[in-house]
Amino acid sequence: MDLIVDGVIQAFHLLVSGDPEVIQITLLSLKISGAATLISTCIGVLAGTVIALIRFPGRSVIVTLVNTGMGLPPVVVGLFVTILIWRSGPLGSIGLLYTPAGMVIAQTIIAAPIITGITLSAMQHLPGRLRLQILALGATRRQMVWLLMKEARLPLLTGVMAGFGGVISEIGASMMVGGNIKGYTRVLTTATVMETGKGNFAIAIALGVILLILALAVNFILTAIQQRK
């Protein structure tokens, strides 16, 4: 019990005192997961909308794949991305392994299906007649899609939150693709594992608390946008 209290106290101490390493790790986590979420949002919202609105052969297979992808295990993603980008891999010449860019790619692969899946179900749950109504009022197809997206913005933001939550808390892919390199690819989750291994439980708890605060803050902002009247 002392340990937890100690850890929480130390977390606030580290935050308030502005420990440069902790701040750097925190900002890096935000940057990497933020970038991955942004890219995933573009891909996911677009793909989800297309799959929801257009009927094409093989669509049910795609939907099944997207739904499966929502539960993609980060370690598996990490493994495949690592094999693709290591020096002897097919994309080895770009030199992406153990870089933040590599981590963004891996996290995008994790978050994109989540956002696609939630977008897909959100768009499908809009009343079918809404489309006809919008079109009947003389809207172009583009305007129609835009209006539908606006109509579904609440669940779409839920998708973004789920995507961000999935990648900021993810460790398997970050560890494998990033390598937990000090000052370069060390993020909150990988640092927590390492500090636990070093026996620095208080710092590990502190990092955990920061991770929680971060997730809370981001979701607070997104929820505020979502629930805005």
Next chain:
Amino acid sequence: MYRKIVLMLFVLACAACLYPAAAGQKDIIFATTTSTQDTGLLDELIPVFEKKTGFRVKTIAVGSGQAMAMGERGEADLILAHSPEAEEQFMKRGFGVNRRIVMHNDFVILGPKRDAAKIRGLRSSPAALRKIASSHSLFISRGDNSGTHAKEQKLWKLAGITAEREKWYQQTGQGMGQTLFVANEKLGYTLCDRATYLALKRNIDLTLLVEGDASLMNIYHVIEINPKKFPRVNEAGGRAFADFWVSPETQKMIEEFGIKKYGAILFHPDAVK
């Protein structure tokens, strides 16, 4: 609207590229044993090297076995390992060049204070393992192909016991620090390098039961990865960092490292005699 999305994607792609991706030959990928990271030795040495040379060291802390596996694929530029027999194989197969001794310490056998197997103070580690086996006391193994795991398997062999399938023998598959905590929680015996033990002593209740046996010697070598075999290897960087490890100044820092932080020498330098 589509144009907007395309534009946004483009901007994002640019942002992603802004991350320093392929800094090229400035980066050294350094695959090392967990003990050097868990004790904090690397945090002490690497900044000095980076400041001096301008290289950036990307440390991947794994077991010696995995470090060598990375070397076999040319995924690392330099490895620091403590698994002499596997290292010799590695050299023989031509993956590494210029294997040099850096430092040593020793392994110790740790166990719960109650010491149900009664191994405290034994002079021979195989004898201690035999007693652990005959009393069916829980033994926690790294099980990760690391240098410590290789040493442990060798000791079991010396003791003439196949422990692998026994119920009292459990493998964590994790680093030394994590494995110590598992042994600590489950009140098991385990083999540990002295540096990690000293660094984590304050966090565990396990006590040192067996030490000082010649078979418990633990030697660390640096091996540069053969650039002839893997053209993408950062040859200059690997060489520079290997030279750094065996330089007199670094060796002095290695010797002083433990005293400052834990009141004992964690790694004894061996490169300069």
